[in-house]
Amino acid sequence: MIMWQKMKALSVLLLLLLILLVVGCSSNDTAGEQEENIDGEDMELKDPGEVGYPEEITYWTELNASVAQTSQTLNDVGVYQELEKITGTKVDFKHPSGEGTDITEQFNLMIASGQLPDVIEYNWRTVPNGPDQAIESGTIIRLNELIENYAPNLNRYLNENPEVKKMVTTDAGNMYSFPFLRGDEKLMVFMGMMIRQDWLDELDLEKPSTISEWEEVLTAFKNTDFNGNGEQDVIPLLVQPDDIKNIGPFLGAYGIHAQFYNDNGTVKYGSIQPEFKEFLTTMNKWYEDGLLDPDFAAIDTTLLDAKVTNNQLGSLFGYTGGGIGKYMGLMQDRDPEFSLAPTAHPSLKEGEKAATAQRAHPYEGFHSVAISGLAENPEEIVKWLDYAYSEEGHMLFNFGIEGESYDMIDGYPTYSEEITNNPDGLPMSDALGKYIRASYGGPLVQDVRYVEQYLELPEQQEAVEIWGETAENEINMPPTTLNADESEEYSSIMSDLDTYYDEMLVRFIMGEEPLGHFDNFVETLKGMGIERAIELQQAALDRYMER
CATH class of the missing domain: 3.40.190.10 (Periplasmic binding protein-like II)
Known part of the structure; x- marks a missing residue:
């Protein structure tokens, strides 16, 4: 698996090098023809x-x-x-x-x-x-x-x-x-956590809002035979690696983002912070306790659909339309009691808000x-x-x-x-x-009137409100851009680093890599150039703020 990922990364790198060579040559060949278009100010309008x-x-x-x-x-x-x-x-x-x-x-x-x-x-x-x-x-x-x-x-x-x-x-x-x-x-809020409201009602439980409350609810789900088949086959939670890496459901409770984030004007990389180890510890415990889907690292749409429609999955991260809307529609005739409700991204303490959730620019x-x-x-x-x-x-x-x-x-x-x-x-x-x-x-x-009609279910409309309230997103990076030199250097760093990161994230959660090795993980990321990547992102953020 590691060798295949390295070969794939190498092939992508070679392709990018080919693009740079070809584009560079075409730039020289057509410089005279394109000059007016490049500087804009000399164009004859x-x-x-x-x-x-x-x-x-x-x-x-x-x-x-x-x-x-x-x-x-x-x-x-x-x-x-x-x-x-x-x-x-x-x-x-x-x-x-x-x-x-x-x-x-x-x-x-x-x-x-x-x-x-x-x-x-x-x-x-x-x-x-x-x-x-x-x-x-x-x-x-x-x-x-x-x-x-x-x-x-x-x-x-x-x-x-x-x-x-x-x-x-x-x-x-x-x-x-x-x-x-x-x-x-x-229109900027369309993804978040959702939970089986009918299961909560059956157990007389409230929606969880903190990490500890989530653990209690997930444990109760695991120990209940909701589909009545006499087997303990309920999967309390599904959160996929890309969700963790790019959005961070549950991670915002620890005050960080998995990737680059803006800490009052200073760019940081969340996965080398001590709080990330705390998050991994929780995820590893939930995996070991059977609260997190054992297939979380390798699940496709077909398998996900089957787990939801077979009354196995208790909570997941997904879209207002492709999650709540899709599954409420699929289950309308099969199980009229089926209900998916949005939940706020959790915090560590009651009354607090997560540091980040999904909110687009x-x-x-x-x-x-x-x-x-x-x-x-x-x-x-x-x-x-x-x-x-x-x-x-x-x-x-x-x-x-x-x-x-x-x-x-x-x-x-x-x-x-x-x-x-x-x-x-x-x-x-x-x-x-x-x-x-x-x-x-x-x-x-x-147009907002599009989404007002597209999200026709009360649960979908509630999701936009709940997820929007959660998503303070003060730490999220704005849409910055790297310049040509930075982009080339940044891509060179992150190509191999992301491959290593993706593998280690799964290994830590599944317990294949002891959490005692977290410091080694951080040092490896530093050795691969994460600190230089942070510097490049910092320069881009500084320029963006000065635009």
């Missing part, structure tokens, strides 16, 4: 009144799973069919196959090939060497002047929301993409669109992309086509039964995927 919509563009983007249930391409989706009628622009969508790392590898290979479409939708904030280097190399273009002149709707929004504008601008002052923006705080980089350096008509493309930020485009991208996917009722865009009670039996997420983009991101401002 057309009169906005003379700029129309493009006749056609090529557009690279992942095909969301909810869209793929009913469509082969985004051309089949209502929002883009209507957009073509309005603008006359024909779009040739290029959809990479697979998901996760598959998409990342295909993106990297496309960039390395130099064969770029007009626009590319990706998380440009996290690309190797950062968005500033992507602009300098000619891979994408700087958008500041183009947005100011040809994107009046987005430009207005950013000027009215300076904190968001700060997020979408690099330390060097470059704007590099048309962003996916969450337009309301209710208005902008994080996902599903944002950059214009490639090979695009021949950037002004027209900017105007086309800006339509989504107009009043009409906002309605189209968030609600679809009036009279089909929504109706205006007392001034409120109300989803039709085509969405809420689909005649083909599609769940709401897939029905929305036939018409809109707001349900999974894209170059737009997400």
Whole structure:
């Protein structure tokens, strides 16, 4: 297992080196051609009144799973069919196959090939060497002047929301993409802990709010035969390694984040703090006591669904829609008593709040669109992309086509039964995927009225409130960016370090690595360069605060 992970890490590193070489060469070869696009200030800008919509563009983007249930391409989706009628622009969508790392590898290979479409939708904030280097190399273009002149709707929004504008601008002052923006705080909370409320009611227990209360509830779950099969097969809790690493349910009780966090302006790495050992001690105890799912380190969606629907799983970390909504729907006919309720991320002491939980920023980089350096008509493309930020485009991208996917009722865009009670039996997420983009991101401002209807269950609406109250998130890092040199050095450090970290996290929890070796773990991380990575993150945070 270790050897395979090292080989995989090596292959990723070699791929990144190939990208750097190819992009560097292409930068030299096309420096003269791209010079005006790179510095932006020397661009010869057309009169906005003379700029129309493009006749056609090529557009690279992942095909969301909810869209793929009913469509082969985004051309089949209502929002883009209507957009073509309005603008006359024909779009040739290029959809990479697979998901996760598959998409990342295909993106990297496309960039390395130099064969770029007009626009590319990706998380440009996290690309190797950062968005500033992507602009300098000619891979994408700087958008500041183009947005100011040809994107009046987005430009207005950013000027009215300076904190968001700060997020979408690099330390060097470059704007590099048309962003996916969450337009309301209710849209920023969508993941958290949930528990079987019907089981709590059967045992006459309250929702747990502290680590000790959680242990009492989980123990009671373990010792109760809820599914009536005469076996002790209840799994009290499932929290997966990525949940611990990226969000930290239960970890916030100890005042830290597993990864980099902001301690009053000082960047720290939570997993080398003494509090992380306390957290691991609790998780190891829960694992040894049978409170934590023995499959927590290697579970897929199929197995998770089976454990929930077979009345085995008592609590888990998940989404408002893909967790509470999904399982309440699946169990509605099978077990009418089934109820998943949201719980606050726990603290150590009654009345305290966890230091962190899931709360997204208005902008994080996902599903944002950059214009490639090979695009021949950037002004027209900017105007086309800006339509989504107009009043009409906002309605189209968030609600679809009036009279089909929504109706205006007392001034409120109300989803039709085509969405809420689909005649083909599609769940709401897939029905929305036939018409809109707001349900999974894209170059737009997400409307809170979308989520008010998508989260139709009282338990889902309660989740947003409870998880939002929990998520003070004063220690969470803002959406900083590393510069080119920092990004290369940081990637070199974290590639091997993350592989080692992921393995050791599981080994500590499962007891395969004694917690007495925690100090050795910390020293190994330091030897692998975690302190230098902290310095790089500190520099990025300092620059962000000075933007």
